[in-house]
Amino acid sequence: MSEHLKRVFAEKKEQVSDQCNFVIDEGNHTDLALSYRINRMSISFIRRPILAKRFLAHRAFVTFLTAGFPTRDATVPLMMALEAGGADIIELGVPFSDPIADGPTIQRANTIAIENGVHYADCLEYTRQARKLGLKVPVIFMGYYNPLIAYGEEKAVQDAREAGANGYIIVDLPPEEAIKFRNICQDSGMSYVPLIAPSTSIDRVKFLTGIADSFIYVVSKMGVTGSSAGVAISASLPELVARIRAFTPVPLAVGFGVDNRTHFEFVTSAGSDAVVVGSKIIKLVLDNPKIEKSTKLVEEFCREITLHGQNPPPLGRKNGTAPSAAERPNGVNGTEKVEPVLPIPEGETARPELEVNQPGKLPSRFGLFGGAYVPESLVDCLNEIEAAHAEAIKDPEFWKEFEDMFGYINRPSQLYLAERLTEEMGGAKIWLKREDLNHTGSHKINNAVGQILLAKRLGKKRIIAETGAGQHGVATATVCAKFGLQCDVYMGAEDVRRQELNVFRIKMLGGNVIPVTSGTQTLKDAVNEAMREWVTRLEDTHYLIGSAIGPHPFPTIVRDFQRVIGREIKSQMQEKCGKLPDAVVACVGGGSNAIGTFYDFIEDEGVRLIGVEAGGHGVDTDLHSATLTKGVIGVVHGASSYIIQSKEGQLVPTHSISAGLDYNSVGPEHSHLKYTGRAEYIVADDEQALKAFKMVTQLEGIIPALESSHGLWGGMQLAKTLPKDKDVVICLSGNGAKDVAEVLLTLKDKKWADKLDWHVAQ
Numbered sequence: 001m002s003e004h005l006k007r008v009f010a011e012k013k014e015q016v017s018d019q020c021n022f023v024i025d026e027g028n029h030t031d032l033a034l035s036y037r038i039n040r041m042s043i044s045f046i047r048r049p050i051l052a053k054r055f056l057a058h059r060a061f062v063t064f065l066t067a068g069f070p071t072r073d074a075t076v077p078l079m080m081a082l083e084a085g086g087a088d089i090i091e092l093g094v095p096f097s098d099p100i101a102d103g104p105t106i107q108r109a110n111t112i113a114i115e116n117g118v119h120y121a122d123c124l125e126y127t128r129q130a131r132k133l134g135l136k137v138p139v140i141f142m143g144y145y146n147p148l149i150a151y152g153e154e155k156a157v158q159d160a161r162e163a164g165a166n167g168y169i170i171v172d173l174p175p176e177e178a179i180k181f182r183n184i185c186q187d188s189g190m191s192y193v194p195l196i197a198p199s200t201s202i203d204r205v206k207f208l209t210g211i212a213d214s215f216i217y218v219v220s221k222m223g224v225t226g227s228s229a230g231v232a233i234s235a236s237l238p239e240l241v242a243r244i245r246a247f248t249p250v251p252l253a254v255g256f257g258v259d260n261r262t263h264f265e266f267v268t269s270a271g272s273d274a275v276v277v278g279s280k281i282i283k284l285v286l287d288n289p290k291i292e293k294s295t296k297l298v299e300e301f302c303r304e305i306t307l308h309g310q311n312p313p314p315l316g317r318k319n320g321t322a323p324s325a326a327e328r329p330n331g332v333n334g335t336e337k338v339e340p341v342l343p344i345p346e347g348e349t350a351r352p353e354l355e356v357n358q359p360g361k362l363p364s365r366f367g368l369f370g371g372a373y374v375p376e377s378l379v380d381c382l383n384e385i386e387a388a389h390a391e392a393i394k395d396p397e398f399w400k401e402f403e404d405m406f407g408y409i410n411r412p413s414q415l416y417l418a419e420r421l422t423e424e425m426g427g428a429k430i431w432l433k434r435e436d437l438n439h440t441g442s443h444k445i446n447n448a449v450g451q452i453l454l455a456k457r458l459g460k461k462r463i464i465a466e467t468g469a470g471q472h473g474v475a476t477a478t479v480c481a482k483f484g485l486q487c488d489v490y491m492g493a494e495d496v497r498r499q500e501l502n503v504f505r506i507k508m509l510g511g512n513v514i515p516v517t518s519g520t521q522t523l524k525d526a527v528n529e530a531m532r533e534w535v536t537r538l539e540d541t542h543y544l545i546g547s548a549i550g551p552h553p554f555p556t557i558v559r560d561f562q563r564v565i566g567r568e569i570k571s572q573m574q575e576k577c578g579k580l581p582d583a584v585v586a587c588v589g590g591g592s593n594a595i596g597t598f599y600d601f602i603e604d605e606g607v608r609l610i611g612v613e614a615g616g617h618g619v620d621t622d623l624h625s626a627t628l629t630k631g632v633i634g635v636v637h638g639a640s641s642y643i644i645q646s647k648e649g650q651l652v653p654t655h656s657i658s659a660g661l662d663y664n665s666v667g668p669e670h671s672h673l674k675y676t677g678r679a680e681y682i683v684a685d686d687e688q689a690l691k692a693f694k695m696v697t698q699l700e701g702i703i704p705a706l707e708s709s710h711g712l713w714g715g716m717q718l719a720k721t722l723p724k725d726k727d728v729v730i731c732l733s734g735n736g737a738k739d740v741a742e743v744l745l746t747l748k749d750k751k752w753a754d755k756l757d758w759h760v761a762q
């Protein structure tokens, strides 16, 4: 027998002994049998309070609390207060900087906890301390995947088990992506609780109920977490619960929006076994941050919800004694027959089952990277978009529609030989791919046109988008004006300030700009907010994502609409020089102009693919956006990719003089190209980008966007090192008119004017 399993078995046995009357005999089991028993114990430990309440015709109460909020030392007393008030299960929220599935209240609690320096390791410590103080109820860690990856998945699960936690709800880790993690959970006797949302299709309900062990978390409404004081909880809840019930006897815990006893009763009358309350508890604590007061109020609130004191106490907790066999409800006896636990399919054999509702045929990953790490509410919607895109790209009619728009976009864009720049650098010929001449002034319009055609196919009436520099916002508002769709653009408040002119352009075009004031108030926060909003309006809204980022299928969709850049470069070079270029170069923010430039050359091994990232104040400082150069592999905004983050897996502020490159992650296809060595990624810092900006302006009479200036710097340095018979093509992704005000401000600063030897603003 494996030592690990023996240890886990002993621990579990100790934990359940005063809660469950298990017939436990270590015996001489095989590992598989032992592991099965461990799971039986663990799962029963979590299920038991729910089933015990069911036996008494009551419903269990599941509470949520963000760890480390409002202060580091409040968590353990609050956990004890929750239990004292009648909580049957505690979900302990692991803080994350970018909680895309959470509303403002829990988001705020996350921000405060992170400001308090609270991370995964602290959650373990709180659980340990609470257990020492006698906390009996199961503790489930609830949060996002990235902090677990940063901690190390295996170690995270083992340490959680040792600390006394019992399972996980990971909001952005749907089971399709969680095969490895579920395996680790199974080996450590931890539960993996799946979520089901109102949008979950029947096929997926079948699949998710099939893997559920202790209970299923049912999201009662579409959208982010948040209490619904004064608002009716989803009226279709009974129907949703019945739909799930048809497939499983596993207990259902319903959450999202439960605020008071009336909600609690509504939810229980809808047929759920347990009710989850989160935001209301967080709000109570936010409004009453002093520990003495918050613990008292939280306990009182729990008592009100559960009518604690009037109902018989949960079985097995009276004087610490276990219930007699006669008292024991069905299914809580350690000897009862239970359904198979955690049937984790192995390797490839898992695919048919997992692909039950994945009609699209596009690969969801680029090697190790990509995937769709999203809240359950989004899964079926992404499947729908994937299927629509897969169908569209096979349909010549669709491409005809796209190409019919080329006159509007101003395609093909020119491939222009930059003669004076070439002469100045003294090496290879420098060609500029003039995406700056596109309608609206950048490459963003290619993707905006493609996606709005897709949205039309899907019958959507409203478009939302995120934007950094504002170029994608302008492109989106433009196509919305042309096609008559409503347009709402999310933009970090800091970017709204930096890109005032584009904000005004979006508004003139009839779009709304919604400033995002959470987090660092830049592009990453705009993506978070757009995703949060999208979930509430899936029926009529398409999220027109602006770069090759986000969950599958977005990186593929954006690339498919941007690859026109590389395709044109290829034929234009053939026409002008009768050969392929020796290198193609592009700036990389999220990576859409770069992947569009690279894609058609990936198979041409003689063509170097060079991405230039934003070095900000320098890659040896904390203020840069050089994701591929300095980042680590993690999961954010729905995809696995390289990320700039803290060692605990929290996203940290990035910096670039160009708003459009100021982003913590990067498109997963670039991560793959870097990982495999097919593409090279280099860095240009703020000063180098400004130097390139000045040179191209003054030598070619072209004012480039600050984003593109990074690519220009990289391409110019490369050209310098190559002989004159070589050809370097640089994607000039955008026009610099939008940046003139920012450059003016910069050049008013004498230090910068001297550095660049450019005294036009003084």
Ligand SMILES: Cc1ncc(COP(=O)(O)O)c(C=O)c1O
Pocket (backbone or CB within 6 Å): 442, 443, 468, 469, 470, 471, 472, 546, 547, 548, 587, 588, 589, 590, 591, 592, 593, 594, 659, 660, 661, 705, 707, 708, 733, 734, 735
């Ligand atoms: C002109 C321009 N180039 C490049 C970018 C960076 O985006 P991506 O890396 O997706 O091409 C932006 C983003 O706003 C931009 O406006």
